[in-house]
Amino acid sequence: MSGGPATRLKVCLEVSLITKNASPARGTKDILPKEAQLRSWAVNRILEAYARHGFSQIEVPIIEGIEWLTGGVGGENEKLLFKILKRGEKLDLAAATSEDDLCDLALRFDLTVPLTRYYAANQSQLPLPFKAIQIGPVFRAERPQKGRFRQFTQCDIDIIGEPSYLGEMELIAASAEALCALSLRGFEIKINDRRALESFSRHCGIEEGRSGEFLVALDKLDKIGVSGVAKELESKSFQHGAIDKAVGLIELLGNGMEPLEFYSEIGVGKEVIDQLEKINSFSRELGGAAFSSALDPTVVRGMGYYTGTVFEVAYPGWSSSIAGGGRYDKMLERYGKDSPAVGFSLGFERILTILLEMHEPVQAVAQRYLTILFEEGEEFKPAFELAGFYRDAGYNVSLRHRKAKLGNQLKRLEAEANLARSHGDYHGVVVYGEDEEPRELP
Amino acid sequence: MSGGPATRLKVCLEVSLITKNASPARGTKDILPKEAQLRSWAVNRILEAYARHGFSQIEVPIIEGIEWLTGGVGGENEKLLFKILKRGEKLDLAAATSEDDLCDLALRFDLTVPLTRYYAANQSQLPLPFKAIQIGPVFRAERPQKGRFRQFTQCDIDIIGEPSYLGEMELIAASAEALCALSLRGFEIKINDRRALESFSRHCGIEEGRSGEFLVALDKLDKIGVSGVAKELESKSFQHGAIDKAVGLIELLGNGMEPLEFYSEIGVGKEVIDQLEKINSFSRELGGAAFSSALDPTVVRGMGYYTGTVFEVAYPGWSSSIAGGGRYDKMLERYGKDSPAVGFSLGFERILTILLEMHEPVQAVAQRYLTILFEEGEEFKPAFELAGFYRDAGYNVSLRHRKAKLGNQLKRLEAEANLARSHGDYHGVVVYGEDEEPRELP
Numbered sequence: 085m086s087g088g089p090a091t092r093l094k095v096c097l098e099v100s101l102i103t104k105n106a107s108p109a110r111g112t113k114d115i116l117p118k119e120a121q122l123r124s125w126a127v128n129r130i131l132e133a134y135a136r137h138g139f140s141q142i143e144v145p146i147i148e149g150i151e152w153l154t155g156g157v158g159g160e161n162e163k164l165l166f167k168i169l170k171r172g173e174k175l176d177l178a179a180a181t182s183e184d185d186l187c188d189l190a191l192r193f194d195l196t197v198p199l200t201r202y203y204a205a206n207q208s209q210l211p212l213p214f215k216a217i218q219i220g221p222v223f224r225a226e227r228p229q230k231g232r233f234r235q236f237t238q239c240d241i242d243i244i245g246e247p248s249y250l251g252e253m254e255l256i257a258a259s260a261e262a263l264c265a266l267s268l269r270g271f272e273i274k275i276n277d278r279r280a281l282e283s284f285s286r287h288c289g290i291e292e293g294r295s296g297e298f299l300v301a302l303d304k305l306d307k308i309g310v311s312g313v314a315k316e317l318e319s320k321s322f323q324h325g326a327i328d329k330a331v332g333l334i335e336l337l338g339n340g341m342e343p344l345e346f347y348s349e350i351g352v353g354k355e356v357i358d359q360l361e362k363i364n365s366f367s368r369e370l371g372g373a374a375f376s377s378a379l380d381p382t383v384v385r386g387m388g389y390y391t392g393t394v395f396e397v398a399y400p401g402w403s404s405s406i407a408g409g410g411r412y413d414k415m416l417e418r419y420g421k422d423s424p425a426v427g428f429s430l431g432f433e434r435i436l437t438i439l440l441e442m443h444e445p446v447q448a449v450a451q452r453y454l455t456i457l458f459e460e461g462e463e464f465k466p467a468f469e470l471a472g473f474y475r476d477a478g479y480n481v482s483l484r485h486r487k488a489k490l491g492n493q494l495k496r497l498e499a500e501a502n503l504a505r506s507h508g509d510y511h512g513v514v515v516y517g518e519d520e521e522p523r524e525l526p
Numbered sequence: 527m528s529g530g531p532a533t534r535l536k537v538c539l540e541v542s543l544i545t546k547n548a549s550p551a552r553g554t555k556d557i558l559p560k561e562a563q564l565r566s567w568a569v570n571r572i573l574e575a576y577a578r579h580g581f582s583q584i585e586v587p588i589i590e591g592i593e594w595l596t597g598g599v600g601g602e603n604e605k606l607l608f609k610i611l612k613r614g615e616k617l618d619l620a621a622a623t624s625e626d627d628l629c630d631l632a633l634r635f636d637l638t639v640p641l642t643r644y645y646a647a648n649q650s651q652l653p654l655p656f657k658a659i660q661i662g663p664v665f666r667a668e669r670p671q672k673g674r675f676r677q678f679t680q681c682d683i684d685i686i687g688e689p690s691y692l693g694e695m696e697l698i699a700a701s702a703e704a705l706c707a708l709s710l711r712g713f714e715i716k717i718n719d720r721r722a723l724e725s726f727s728r729h730c731g732i733e734e735g736r737s738g739e740f741l742v743a744l745d746k747l748d749k750i751g752v753s754g755v756a757k758e759l760e761s762k763s764f765q766h767g768a769i770d771k772a773v774g775l776i777e778l779l780g781n782g783m784e785p786l787e788f789y790s791e792i793g794v795g796k797e798v799i800d801q802l803e804k805i806n807s808f809s810r811e812l813g814g815a816a817f818s819s820a821l822d823p824t825v826v827r828g829m830g831y832y833t834g835t836v837f838e839v840a841y842p843g844w845s846s847s848i849a850g851g852g853r854y855d856k857m858l859e860r861y862g863k864d865s866p867a868v869g870f871s872l873g874f875e876r877i878l879t880i881l882l883e884m885h886e887p888v889q890a891v892a893q894r895y896l897t898i899l900f901e902e903g904e905e906f907k908p909a910f911e912l913a914g915f916y917r918d919a920g921y922n923v924s925l926r927h928r929k930a931k932l933g934n935q936l937k938r939l940e941a942e943a944n945l946a947r948s949h950g951d952y953h954g955v956v957v958y959g960e961d962e963e964p965r966e967l968p
Contacts, residue, residue, distance in 0.1 A: 106646035106861055109591045109631055114644050116651060117582035124573065124583060131566065136917040138895065138924030140559035141566060145677050146588065146663060147608070147633075149551045166589070169609040169629055171667050177622065186619075186628065187611055189551055191589075202556050204548035209558060211942040215924065221588060225613050235587050248902070250927060257910065366906065419548055453580065460690070464808065468699065475578040482580030482657065485692060500653040 111226070111234030118506045121449040122439055123237070127219055129265040130239060130430065137258035139215040139241050144198040146221065150190045152201050157415060159388045161193040164224040166234075191223035195240045196389075196412070196427060203244050204419035213245035215254075219432070231437065240409075242427035244416070249359045252393050252411070255428040256367050259407060263397070264374055266435065267444040271406065272376045272398045273367050276383035277360055278390045278410070280352045284381065287350040288329040290322065296388065298322065298330070303384035306403065310334050334382065343379035350381075363393065389415050393426065399438065406431045406438070443507070450508030454479040455497060457486040458516035467516050474522070479512075486515065494525075501525040553668070553676030560948045563891040564881055565679070569661055571707040572681060572872065579700035581657040581683050586640040588663065592632045594643050599857060601830045603635040606666040608676075633665035637682045638831075638854070638869060645686050646861035655687035657696075661874070673879065682851075684869035686858070691801045694835050694853070697870040698809050701849060705839070706816055708877065709886040713848065714818045714840045717806050718825035720832045720852070722794045726823065729792040730771040732764065738830065740764070740772070745826035748845065752776045776824065785821035792823075805835065831857050835868065841880065848873045848880070885949070892950030896921040897939060899928040900958035909958050916964070921954070928957065936967075943967040 108114050115123065131141060147168065154162055167187035169175060180186050192198050195218040203214065219239045226232060241258060243251045256273060263271060281302075285295040301316040308316070310331055317327045337346055347357050360379055367377035385394040385408055392411035399406045409428035416423040439445040454474050458467035464483075471481040487493040494513065501511035502525075512522035550556050557565065573583060589610065596604055609629040611617060622628050634640050637660040645656065661681045668674060683700060685693045698715060705713060723744075727737040743758040750758070752773055759769045779788055789799050802821055809819035827836040827850055834853035841848045851870035858865040881887040896916050900909035906925075913923040929935040936955065943953035944967075954964035 106643050108587050108643075108647065109589055112587035112589060114587070114648055115585035116648065117584055120583040120585050123585070128570070135893070135922050138897075138922045141562040142559055143557035143562050143565070145550050145554035145556070147551055147554060147665070147677060166613075166631070167611040168633075169611055169625060171608075175625070177625070177628075180619065183611060183617070183619070189608070191610075201548050201550075205550065206556055206558065209945065211946045213924075213926075223589070235589060246926075248927060250902075250906075250925060253906070253910070254925060257913075366910075369907070370910075451577070455580075460692075464692075464695070465811070468695070468808075468812075480577050480580045482655075483692060483696060484655075484688075485690060503651065504653045 109234075111228035113233060113235075117504070118446075118449075119436070119440065121451070122445060123436060125445065125449045126266055126432070126436065126439060127239075130219065130262045131217065133262035133265045134217045134241055134258050137215075137254060137261065139217045139258060141217040141219070142202065143220065144192070144195065144202045144218065146192060146223075147189045148192055148198055148201065150184075150187055153190045153193065153197060155197075155418060157389050157418065158193055158197050159386070161224060164193060164226055166191040166223050166225055193224050194222050195220065195238050195429075196242070196387075196415075199240070199242055199244075199427075200415050200419060200425075203416065203423070204421060207421070213243050213251070216240075216242050216244070218242075231433075233433065237432040239430040239432040240427055241429075242425060244423050244425045246426065247413075247424040249363050249393070251424075251426040252363050252395075253366050255409065255426060256363070256395070257370060259397075259409075259428045259430065260367075260370060260375060262430065263407070263435075266439060267442060267448075268399065268406075268435070268438070269374055270376075270400050272378060273371070273395060274378055274380040274383045274398060275360060275364050275367065275393065275395045276380055277352075277356050277393050279356045279392060280347055280350075280360070280381060281384060283347075283350050283352045283356075284330075284333070288333070289326045290330075294322070299384050300386075302330075302334075302382060303386060305334065305382050310338065337381060343381050346381050347379075359393070385410050387412075395428070402434070402438070404431070404434060406434050446506065447508045450506070450510075452479045452510040452512070453501070453504075454481045454512045454514065454522050456481060456483050456514045456516055457490075457493065458483065460485045463516060470514065470516065474514075479522070490515065498525045551676075553670035555675060555677075559946070560891075561878070561882065563893070564887060565878060567887065567891045568708055568874070568878065568881060569681075572661065572704045573659065575704035575707045576659045576683055576700050579657075579696060579703065581659045581700060583659040583661070584644065585662065586634070586637065586644045586660065588634060588665075589631045590634055590640055590643065592626075592629055595632045595635065595639060597639075597860065599831050599860065600635055600639050601828070603666060606635060606668055608633040608665050608667055635666050636664050637662065637680050637871075638684070638829075638857075641682070641684055641686075641869075642857050642861065642867075645858065645865070646863060649863070655685050655693070658682075658684050658686070660684075673875075675875065679874040681872040681874040682869055683871075684867060686865050686867045688868065689855070689866040691805050691835070693866075693868040694805050694837075695808050697851065697868060698805070698837070699812060701839075701851075701870045701872065702809075702812060702817060704872065705849070705877075708881060709884060710841065710848075710877070710880070711816055712818075712842050714820060715809050715813070715837060716820055716822035716825045716840060717802060717809065717835065717837045718822055719794075719798050719802055719835050721798045721834060722789055722792075722802070722823060723826060725789075725792050725794040725798075726772075726775070730775070731768045732772075736764070741826050742828075744772075744776075744824060745828060747776065747824050752780065779823060785823050788823050789821075801835070827852050829854075837870070844876070844880070846873070846876060848876050888948065889950045892948070892952075894921045894952040894954070895943070895946075896923045896954045896956065896964055898923060898925050898956045898958055899932075899935065900925065902927045905958060912956065912958065916956075921964070932957065940967045 168189040170188045221235050222238050223235050285298050290298045301313050305313050314331050364379050371377050389412040390410040391413045394410035396405040396408035407430045411426040413424040456467055474481045511525040514522050610631040612630045663677050664680050665677050727740050732740045743755050747755050756773050806821050813819050831854040832852040833855045836852035838847040838850035849872045853868040855866040898909055898913055916923050953967040956964050
């Protein structure tokens, strides 16, 4: 062999031979075929449900100018940015004194912040209200832990330009239909309003300017309980009177006080209460036997950009929510646009984890695999024709040359089928010239 | 309003107000709804076709350890890496003397190199041969130019573990079916072999070790013609005798010499010729009236890792190929695996550009949009019920509150419909309580 590409390749392979473990980068994961099928199935069910409700898919780049992702609206997520090194002449390592000098792009950490840039850039080509679907990967340099990844898929719908609670209703209707289309049942939609939380904070006597911190602690109620929240508030040196009042109020709720009574008690305005009632009664009626809906004055949702309604979806047996969202009417101001906006995000990765353990979705992606074995040589034409016949009959057909020792080959095929087998999959074989029909591999 | 999240948001918005143009990052693009629908449609048609041929979708992370992407097999693409800055304590800006000290991850530049890492990591859970589908974004820091982006979608199938030309046949059958499923017809599959190219180089008397450079020049034949190739070889100081011989041979082909005769002329081995003939006659027969197939001794394909068959697909009226691939039997050696491999990649972005101008695909994604206008207040229940009815009848339904001046509202709806309208889309409206049936917006 002369010194062509193959030889060059060989040399570079010898140089670069990497013996280390081939695992994916820390906090990322390789997706195996069965999960990939289920992801693809889930994405299509979700897209269909959303489209029926008048939403349209868009795609926003995965890399954005770093200035868009560091403006403050991303909150804690901005601290988890993967930043991209400048390239070529733009990179002056010797002169760089900070990360900012080195980087010009970053990986998006969510789909909401890029959506606002997208809307500002493309508004003239979009309808009003604009009802967007986005499904795609986002990136956060979090400390990896069980079930939490550095690359994960988000699945959002947003309505830009609908100021009334009709936006919330459309989001709830579309999201609930999507969850039902994935065969999820029995979830609970919990609804609250940031303005009610402001009243809560004010009512407890939280100092001006510290309401945000108060809500951060309250947000942990699900995980750490009321005593945990009290401890957290103490550790942040809130006044004892305020803490006692907050704890007392949360306990009232725990002891069965009706949310509407609670809202009145803490001085939430009539307009906000009316709206919450309308959204909740709509959602409850929509749910029927499939899912439930409730006002929950302790729902916060983490992001600082919410200005009105917030919601999240709980699933039985799961401590974390499987979906959530809210109204963020002020975020477009960043681009000089005064456009109200409201969004709902499905926790795609959590939902996938649930689906992987459910019968119905896994059955829905069950495949019928068929291998056709044929003699090397002239038999390939009829064998390929047979493959076409079985494809049209619903099989996923592969072709292989028949080995001299057919028995051994069939045993290896069985072993492979068992390796790849998932609930509901069929694995069969046709030995061309011997079998008339596929035989199932045991 | 107290100093809660909303106030904090307001402050940060004032600080970060960005007045610059909201365009996406240089070389990336925002995808509008109609193109997103077509992309989603194309992905599903391709996935279906590939699945029928026994391929299974997998997903590999978008970010990879930088060592996997700089081993040399990526050739020129490795120079176009987007590198990701280390984070936290790992980043020591003061001590860094090179880019390598600053970065630990990078964005994948193709799907083939990550596939080999994936296979090495997950082989024990995968069948053999393993037939993989990958569709996803890749990133190259190229100088942006018309139709060439820094983020773009690749769409690959690969077979790992099939040493014979049966792998090539399965790839051609699956890829051709995918292209036909996208309504493309009349394309030509051009087939060659790296071993034949080595013979070509040797026959011309190209020096040992310079065959790769020779092929890089030959690869440009489509774009710069035979005189351009000659000039390029001269500029690289190849011997005049070798250049004359190469030019003469290329001209023989141009003047109608049969590829098989050409292969014999330049001393390609019988085994290679036999295999090329088998693959080509299979592909030609498969194509029938839908597509054609031909041996083409001048097809090179850029990547250095190919070791055997190479193919590409030409589409009438397009100077660049719309698909391509080849056999890369040695690449897995990098991970200590001796696994033959062959892959075929569709030029997804180019194909999309073609589809956007075709009647059939655009018709296939045509939507029926319906807006239901209803009075704010108690009418929402029957209006949402009506929406459900029309969704089940195939409409994508949105709800809006009816404005006092209905005539003006309908005019605005018309304007929006016309803005968003694409070939084949239907836009209708139902005024609840007035209309019995949807009326189409003019």
